[in-house]
Amino acid sequence: MSFDPELVKRAQMLLTLDHSLTQVKDILLREGYPDDQVAELIDATEEVLNYFVPPEFDDTKIAIDIRHSHKDRDDPSPDLLVDRLSGRIQLLTPHLQETWRVANEIRKTLKCECQYQ
Structure with missing residues (x-):
């Protein structure tokens, strides 16, 4: 058609x-x-x-799902992945401003944690 x-x-x-x-x-x-x-x-x-599969992550990653006002609450796809070992943050929804805000807050927190250890 x-x-x-x-x-x-x-x-x-x-x-x-x-x-x-x-x-x-x-x-x-x-x-x-x-x-x-x-x-x-x-x-x-x-x-x-349906062909797009969310990225796979293992036990060394922490998945963070940010509640967005426009996002379907039944959608379990994460917005950020934080590596437990290196602290590296991967943005899965970089087009959303909230993702950047949360990532920056996580970076600040990780930076402070590293200074106190």
């Missing part, structure tokens, strides 16, 4: 504004886009997103 280019552009814009797929679907249907095209586009998008 070929999609209306305006439908695809609108869906992309809504997804970049951190709307969930169900919210995007509801908005597109309310805006009058054809039901079958919206449903197929959302299904295809969801199928593609």
